[in-house]
Amino acid sequence: DTEVTQTPKHLVMGMTNKKSLKCEQHMGHRAMYWYKQKAKKPPELMFVYSYEKLSINESVPSRFSPECPNSSLLNLHLHALQPEDSALYLCASKGQAERRTEAFFGQGTRLTVV
Amino acid sequence: DQQVKQNSPSLSVQEGRISILNCDYTNSMFDYFLWYKKYPAEGPTFLISISSIKDKNEDGRFTVFLNKSAKHLSLHIVPSQPGDSAVYFCAAGNSGNTPLVFGKGTRLSVIA
Secondary structure, eight states: OOOEEEEOSEEEEOTTOEEEEEEEEOSOOOEEEEEEEOTTSOOEEEEEEETTEEEEEOSOOTTEEEEEEETTEEEEEEESOOGGGOEEEEEEEEOOTTSOOOOEEOOOEEEEEO | OOSEEOOOSEEEEETTSOEEEEEEEOOTTOOEEEEEEEOTTSOOEEEEEEETTOSEEEETTEEEEEETTTTEEEEEESSOOGGGOEEEEEEEEOSSSOOOEEOOOEEEEEEO
16 A cells, blocks of 8 residues: 545635645655645645654744644644635655655645635 | 756657656755656656666666766656656655655656
């Protein structure tokens, strides 16, 4: 199983809504990532979790709140977003530190903020 | 400062011919490199990787070449097929949990 599963696939939310994006992997990977991707741009790193602890926050606004409840799950809680936050949100996971493995990406959540 | 550069935003190739996508990097600490393929509104799909201790890795129609002294890698696709049309991202990383660094991508169009 080399799958990273993201739900929902599509999400439309108003600027006053609270919603959550979910990501799940069962490959035993201990590093998990949230990326944001706008059209015609490369994925832009938001957060890194290593062994369920937040290790990198790329100066992301507090309206995005990550959570790693266990080693298989990664959430991104959204609150009071702006229209410019509309993008494809990608989750990825990567293998153990001693293994130089590729990062596996989920299919993403297409988020539209109205 | 871009650590991973893909200087060609787009490339058009005839079906059956070779596609060559290029990537340059500046950080000599990177010890492995990857290529991802991406269709619109989907997550990137891993294609092929190469460790810094190698200069070539081949997987079917895809071959990645690494020139460490020039800090340059390339992806060769031969023969190119219309289904190869997508955006290709070059990425670089270190062992451990540090995140990958991506280039800006090259849009490949394979014309039938």
